Amino acid sequence: MASSYKMTYFDIRGLGEPIRYLLAYGGIEYEDKRIAFEEWPAMKNSTPYGKLPTVEIDGQLFHQSAAIARYIAKQLKLTGDDDVEAMMCDIVVDTFTDLRVQTSSWFREKDEAIKEKKRGPLLNEIVPFYMERFEKELEKNSGNFVKGKLTWADFYVAAVMEVIGDMCKENFLEKYPNLKALNEKISNIPQIKDWIQKRPITPF
Numbered sequence: 001m002a003s004s005y006k007m008t009y010f011d012i013r014g015l016g017e018p019i020r021y022l023l024a025y026g027g028i029e030y031e032d033k034r035i036a037f038e039e040w041p042a043m044k045n046s047t048p049y050g051k052l053p054t055v056e057i058d059g060q061l062f063h064q065s066a067a068i069a070r071y072i073a074k075q076l077k078l079t080g081d082d083d084v085e086a087m088m089c090d091i092v093v094d095t096f097t098d099l100r101v102q103t104s105s106w107f108r109e110k111d112e113a114i115k116e117k118k119r120g121p122l123l124n125e126i127v128p129f130y131m132e133r134f135e136k137e138l139e140k141n142s143g144n145f146v147k148g149k150l151t152w153a154d155f156y157v158a159a160v161m162e163v164i165g166d167m168c169k170e171n172f173l174e175k176y177p178n179l180k181a182l183n184e185k186i187s188n189i190p191q192i193k194d195w196i197q198k199r200p201i202t203p204f
């Protein structure tokens with residue numbers, strides 16, 4: 001296990017929160033550096049691909065949130081029991097990312113008229129398309145995504161689902177009981193509960 005972690009991200013939960021959840025779960029100490037949006041333009045070019053989060057592990061700088069989360073999950077034995085289960089975790093995270101990308105692209109739309117026009121299809125077609133399928137996966141796997149086992153896919157979805165709900169100003173959890181139960185299960189893990197209580201309050 002590495003000995004020093006420094007995460008740099010904006011002062012939001014966003015793509016950083018699954019990483020923060022996993023670090024909290026593992027009891028891994030880290031520096032949670034949050035930069036203001038105004039600081040970002042001057043800093044962007046100093047990051048590997050002009051995006052955050054980045055995580056410095058024992059002095060080495062990494063980017064891509066899912067790769068970082070997967071690495072930490074491996075250290076914590078949260079990638080399932082074999083390569084197939086590890087792939088199943090990736091499939092959940094990548095599929096959830098397909099949904100997340102659509103919601104955040106809608107969220108960032110600057111033209112209010114276009115945004116309003118796209119809100120209906122997003123909430124009434126795209127989100128249910130994914131959520132209904134996630135519900136079935138959870139049902140089939142006794143409440144977790146992969147073979148009834150706790151994996152990083154559960155942490156990832158629990159954290160990011162709240163974020164996309166906040167972006168859309170919709171409480172998705174009320175509509176999808178299996179996802180709600182998963183979210184509660186993860187939120188009630190003592191280390192996560194402790195983190196949620198002390199983390200900065202952010203809009204998403």
Ligand SMILES: N[C@@H](CCC(=O)N[C@@H](CS)C(=O)NCC(=O)O)C(=O)O
Nearest residue numbers: 014015050051052053063064065066
């Ligand atoms: N695939 C990347 C996406 C990173 C990403 O899009 N980060 C956004 C914040 S959530 C960002 O850095 N935006 C600032 C910019 O693009 O200038 C990851 O998962 O880390």
